[in-house]
Amino acid sequence: MASCITFSEVSKHYGSVMALRGLSLAVQPGEVLGLLGPNGAGKSTTLYLLTGLVRSSSGAISVFGKDLRKHFVEIAARMGVLFERPAFHDGLSVRRNLKLQARLARVDVNVDRALALAGVSEQAAVKAGALSQGMRQRVGLAQAMLTEPELLLLDEPTSGLDVEASQEILGLIRRLNREAGVTVVFSSHLMHEVEALCDRVAILNRGVLVRCERTDKLLSYDQRQVEVLMEGGESAAKRLSEQRWVESVEVRPGRLLVRLRDASSHQLNSFLVNAGHPVSGLIPRRRTLQDYFLKAINEPDAAGERDEG
């Protein structure tokens, strides 16, 4: 399948500051890609490069199989963008702002439908300058979805939103992706959002893509970390810590957290049962994106290693 977006050795520097170094990445049509990274990692630069608002210093970017610079107008017509802090013409109403955007896009769109989708129908007549940050974010999303784009670029889409509103927005993005097949690239520093929404995660650090993996692969169970459900685990913990195949044991109320060195959970279970410790259950710990993220950005060679998507 032809990629929706392809970055080929793309670099970007702002004066002497290198924001992005040799980024090579492909995003498939219908995919939701999350860009993760600490501050200054290059997430926003990556998104801005796609919008054409920032020009790459070297390398090539193609979207929908076309060179972004040469075919920007065609590509922009099929793209919707939400910025971290959306800006509007504050003296105009929300509806007027969207109508002007529709006129710029030269498409006959239903503004009210976009407002309803983003849950801001009631604010249609309100001046944009009077909106709260959360509402601005929603109106920004309505603006991004106005032309029913095939590609959505979202920079921190839930920034400034409360938990409920964040969930609604994430649900909406998920629905757009599943029902309309919209390809989504979004940057966030909220791990749970990326976990919940993305098919694939690209981790950037100091302008370098350090990892790019499928989310389900990242979030698989870690057989080396096992949670043992049992009462009175102190003595069991003492015995386990003496075993050379156990790396560490942590006692928690009603359970033990055991990190294994070179053994399986079956071996652990057999050992505990044979030693006379009643075990209620053994649960391999599920990896979190945070574990993976911290590991990826703290690896000594993290800034030098590249992984193609």
Add this chain to the structure above:
Amino acid sequence: MMRRVWAAYAVEVSKAIRSKAAYVGPALVLLAVICAPFVHPIHRGDTSAYRYIAYVTPLALDFLGFLLVLVYCAGLVSPELNSGAIRHVLVRPLRRHEYLLAKLMTGMSYALVLTLLVAVGSWSIAFAQGDLLGIEDGGELVYTDDQMLRAYVLGALAGLAPQFAAAAYALMISVCTRSTVAAVGAAAGIWIVLDMVKYPLHMDAFVFSTYLETPWQVFINRCDAIDTSWFPAMGYCLGSSVACVIVCSAVAALVLRRRNLC
């Protein structure tokens, strides 16, 4: 391309119509036109109506209008750069130079509106309070009312050239800074400095603002029954103005093209 520019221009006009600030300039020039008869009274049975027009038009357009065009156009791009609103425009199917062209057209439209207001306003007041029957000299009709009107219309059309040049110049400054106050200050400041040094440096012939009053000279002189040729002064006026529009637009396009809009 023109469709995209036209769409962007329509958006700009729509925004301007809904902005209170856009009405300040037209209101000021209209006020100047309405108040001018107190300074330059109009009487029936003489040429005072023409003299009033010859007085108020350069006053309202060449000084006040020029400054208003500078201020208005200096504030066309910089606030959008500052607020980030420009990003929402440029992620649409619109290239940067097309956006700039739409802005320039908006600035030019503003200058056109000011000129139309002054023209229609001054002629209406002159018609209502005085006589517009042509210019006589020693009882002989030297210029008919038709010839006077034609000289004014030609002057007004030619007078748009330096106004358009002012729009392009201010737009160029506006693209270079995110602060509207800085843009307005720089546009007016550079113009004042340039006007002060252009004569000592012998560059006045190349500066469009030298010719702000040139388009009205034929009409003004005809009010005194003096025949004046349109050329070569008008040629310098048009040439320097067109050159300014081209150079300033090109510089603005280049600056905006190189700008990272994040």
